[in-house]
Amino acid sequence: MFIIDAHLDLAMNAMEWNRDLKQPVVDLREREKGMNDKPDRARNTVSLPALRDGKIGLVVATQIARYVRQGSPLPGWHSPEQAWAQTQAQLAWYQAMVNEGEMVQVSEITSLDAQIKKWENDSIPDSDKPVGFILSLEGADSLVNLSYLEKAYAYGLRALGPAHYGEGRYASGTGTEEGFSANGISLLKEMDSLHMILDVTHLTDLGFSQAMEIFKGPVWASHHNCRALVKNQRQLTDDQIRILIERGSVIGGVMDAWMLTDGWIRGLSIPKARGIDLNSLIDNYDHICQIAGNANHIAIGSDLDGAFGTEQSPYDLDTITDLQKLPDLLKQRGYSETDISKILHGNWLRFIKKAWN
Numbered sequence: 001m002f003i004i005d006a007h008l009d010l011a012m013n014a015m016e017w018n019r020d021l022k023q024p025v026v027d028l029r030e031r032e033k034g035m036n037d038k039p040d041r042a043r044n045t046v047s048l049p050a051l052r053d054g055k056i057g058l059v060v061a062t063q064i065a066r067y068v069r070q071g072s073p074l075p076g077w078h079s080p081e082q083a084w085a086q087t088q089a090q091l092a093w094y095q096a097m098v099n100e101g102e103m104v105q106v107s108e109i110t111s112l113d114a115q116i117k118k119w120e121n122d123s124i125p126d127s128d129k130p131v132g133f134i135l136s137l138e139g140a141d142s143l144v145n146l147s148y149l150e151k152a153y154a155y156g157l158r159a160l161g162p163a164h165y166g167e168g169r170y171a172s173g174t175g176t177e178e179g180f181s182a183n184g185i186s187l188l189k190e191m192d193s194l195h196m197i198l199d200v201t202h203l204t205d206l207g208f209s210q211a212m213e214i215f216k217g218p219v220w221a222s223h224h225n226c227r228a229l230v231k232n233q234r235q236l237t238d239d240q241i242r243i244l245i246e247r248g249s250v251i252g253g254v255m256d257a258w259m260l261t262d263g264w265i266r267g268l269s270i271p272k273a274r275g276i277d278l279n280s281l282i283d284n285y286d287h288i289c290q291i292a293g294n295a296n297h298i299a300i301g302s303d304l305d306g307a308f309g310t311e312q313s314p315y316d317l318d319t320i321t322d323l324q325k326l327p328d329l330l331k332q333r334g335y336s337e338t339d340i341s342k343i344l345h346g347n348w349l350r351f352i353k354k355a356w357n
Contacts, residue, residue, distance in 0.1 A: 001055065001324070001327055001340070001341065001344050001345070002055055002057055002116075002119055002120070002344065002345050003054060003055055003056040003057070003300065003323055003324070003344045003345055004056070004057075004058045004059070004299065004300065004344070004345040004348040004349065005056050005058075005059045005060070005252075005300050005301065005302050005304075005320070005323070006059070006060040006220070006222045006223070006250075006252040006299060006300065006301040006348055007060055007062070007136075007201075007222040007223040007252055007254070007301040007302065007303050007306070008046060008059045008060070008061055008062070008302065008303070008304065008305070008306075009061075009062050009064060009138070009303075009305065009306050009307075010046070010059070010061045010062070010094075010133070011061065011062070011063060011064075011089075011090030011091070011093045011094055012062065012064050012090065013044070013046065013305050014090075014093045015086070015089050015090050015093055017038060017044075017305075019044065019047075021046070021047045021048050021097075022047070022048055022049075022097075022100075022102060023047060023049070024047060024049045024050065025044060025045060025046070025047045025049075025050050025319045028044050028047060029042045029043070029044060030042075032044070038307075039266070039267060039307075039308070039309075039311065040305070040307065040308050040309030040310075040311060040312070041309075042309075043309030043310040043311050044305050044309050045304045045305055045309055045310060045313060045317065045318070045319045045320050046304050046305040046319070046320045047319075048097075048102050048103070048131055049127070050319045050320050050321045051131050051320060051321075052126050052127050052129065052131065053126070053127075053319075053321040054319075054320055054321035054322070054323050054324050055119070055126055055324065056131070056320065056323065057115065057116075057118075057119035057126075057129060057131060057132055058106065058112075058115055058116070058119075058131075058132040058133070058134070058345075058348075059131060059132070059133050059134070060133070060134045060135075060136050060159065060222060060301075061094065061133040061134070061135060061136065062135075062136050062137065062138045063087040063090045063091060063135065063136070063137050063138070063142070063157075064087070064090075064137070064138040064139060064164070065077055065082075065083035065084070065086035065087050065090075065139075065141065065142045066083065066139055066141050066164055066165070066166075067079065067080050067082075067083045067141035067142070067169055068166075068167075069167065072166065072167070073166075074165060074166045076141075077141075077142075080141060080142060080143070080144045080169065081144055083141050083142035084142045084143070084144055084148065086142065087137070087142045091135075091155060094133065094135070098130075101130055102130060102131065103130050103131050103132070103133055104130040104131075104132050104133070105132075105133060105134075105135065105156050106132045106133065106134050107134070107135070107156040107158055108356055109353065109356050109357065111132075112132075112349075112352060112353070112356070115132035116349070118130075119132075134158055134159065134352070135155075135156045135157050135158060135159075136157070136158070136159035136160065136161070136197075136199060136222065137152065137157055137159070137160045137161070138161050138164055138199075138201075138202075139161065139162070139163060139164030139168060139173070139202070140160060140161075140162045140163075140168065140169065140170040140171070140184070140187060141164075141168055141169045141170070143169075143170070143187070146183070146186060146187060146190050149187065149190055149191070149194070150190075150194070153194050153196065157196070158196060158197060158356075159196060159197035159198075159199050159220070159222070160191060160196055160197070160198065160199060161198075161199035161200070161201050161202055161203075161222065162180070162184055162187060162188070162198075162203070162207075162211075163202040163203050163204070163207060164202050165202065168181075168184075169181070169183065169184075170183055170184035170187050171184045171203060171204075171207050172204055172207060173202040173203065173204065173207075174202050174204075174233065174234050175233070176204055177204055177205075177206065178204060178206065178207075179203075179204060179206035179207040179209070179210045180207055180210050180211070180214075185210070185214060188211060188214045188215045189214065191215065191217065192215060192216050192217050195217060195355075195356075196217065197217070197218045197219070197220055197355055198211060198215050198217060198218070198219045198220075199219075199220055199221070199222045200219060200220075200221050200224075200244070201221055201222050201223055201224055201301075202234070204233070205233070205237070205240075208240055212243055212247070217355075218248075218249075218351070218354070218355035219244065219247050219249045220249050220250050220251070220252070220351060221236060221244060221249060221250075221251040221252065221301075222252045222301045223252050223253075223254035223301035223302070223303040223306075224236050224251050224252065224253075224254060224301070225253060225254055225259045225260065225281075225284040226238075226241070226284045226287045226288065228287055229283060229284055229287060230259055230260065230261060230262055231262060232258075232259070232262075234259060235259065236251065238291060241288055241291050241292075242291060244297065245291065245292050245297050248351070248354070249297060249351070250297055250298070250299050250347045250348060250351045251288060251297055251298055251299070251301075252299050252300055252301020252302075252348075253281045253284050253285060253298060253299070253300060253301060253302075254281075254301055254302065254303045255278075255281060255302045255303060255304055255313055255314055255317065256303055256306065256308055256312060256313070257269070257271050257274070257276045257308075257312045257313060257314070258312065260276050260280040260281065260284075260314070261274050261275075261276055261280070264312075266312070270311075271310075271311075271312070271313065271314060271315040272315040276314055276315060277314045277315055277316045277317075278314045278316055278317060278322075278325055278326060278329055279329060279333075280314060281314065282326075282329060282330060282333055285298045285330075285343065286333070295335065295339035295342055295343060295347075296342065296347060297347065298342075298343055298347065299342075299343055299344075299345075299347045299348050300323065300326075300343070300344065300348075302320065302323065304317075304320050326340075326343070326344065327340050327344065330343065
C-alpha cells in the first residue's frame with residue numbers, strides 16, 4: 001500500500017551524518033562500521049532505495065539548523081546566519097536529488113496530484129519512481145528575520161514547526177516551559193498570510209495554547225504520540241489532541257522508542273528488552289481514535305534516523321521499508337481496510353489538499 005511519511009530528516013542525514021542516501025541501507029551501514037562520532041552509526045534505517053522498496057512515495061522532508069547561545073548544552077550554530085547557511089546547504093542537497101531524478105519537490109496541488117498518479121502507475125517499477133518531498137522547516141531559528149520566511153516560501157517551504165529542543169529565537173521547545181517570543185507571534189501571523197502549515201511538534205504547553213489562539217490556518221502534528229501513554233512534555237495531552245481534532249488536524253505517529261515507553265534511558269535501554277515494537281505505535285493510534293471516535297486524525301510521521309537508528313527504534317523494524325508491516329498489524333488490531341488506507345496515506349492527502357486549496 002502507498003505510504004506517506006510526514007517527518008524525515010533526509011538532508012540532515014546527508015549533510016551532517018555524511019550519508020549518501022542514494023545507496024541501500026546495508027551499504028551505508030557497512031561504510032559506517034567502526035565509526036562512533038554519532039550514537040546511531042551503522043544502525044541507520046533510511047535511504048532513497050529503502051523508501052522506494054517500502055512504497056513510501058511522498059515524505060515531508062526537513063531543513064533543520066538550531067541557533068544556540070553561549071553556554072547552551074545543545075549542539076547548534078553560533079549565529080542565525082550560520083544556521084540559515086546550513087539550511088541552504090540542505091536545500092542544495094534536495095535540489096541535487098531532484099536534478100538526479102532521485103526526488104521531486106511537491107509544493108502545490110498540481111505537483112501533488114502528479115506524484116500520486118506516478119506512484120499509482122503499476123506499469124512503472126517503483127524502483128524507477130522519484131520520491132516526492134514536501135519541504136518543512138523544523139525549528140525557526142535559522143530565519144534571520146521575518147523576511148527570510150518569504151525567501152523560504154519562494155523556494156518551496158510549505159510547513160514550519162517554530163520550535164525544536166531547548167530555547168528558540170521564535171518559540172521555546174522540548175525541555176523548556178516558555179512559549180512564543182514577540183517575534184514568534186509575528187512569525188505565526190506571517191505564516192498565516194502565506195497560507196503555510198503550522199507544525200505544533202516540539203511546542204511547549206504554553207506555546208501550543210498560544211499557537212492555537214493566534215494561528216488561523218492549517219495545523220498538523222507531524223511526529224507526535226500521546227502523553228497519556230508516555231508521561232513526557234514532548235507528548236500530546238488528551239486536551240491537546242481534542243483541540244487538534246477540532247481543527248481538522250492529523251497527528252503523525254513517531255517511532256522514536258523514548259516516545260513509546262516511559263523511563264527510556266538513551267544508550268542503555270534496548271527496544272526488544274522493553275517490548276517496543278510497531279504495536280507500541282498502534283497503541284497510540286488506538287488512544288487517539290478513542291478520543292476522536294474515528295481514524296481520521298492518525299497517520300505516519302516516523303522520524304526514523306532523526307539522530308537515532310535501530311538502537312532506538314521498534315525492534316521489528318530494520319529499515320523504513322518495514323512500515324509495510326503496519327497494514328497487517330493494524331488489521332489484527334481491528335482496523336478496516338478503509339481506515340488502514342487512511343492511516344498510511346489518505347489522512348495526509350486529505351489534509352494537504354484542503355490546506356493547499
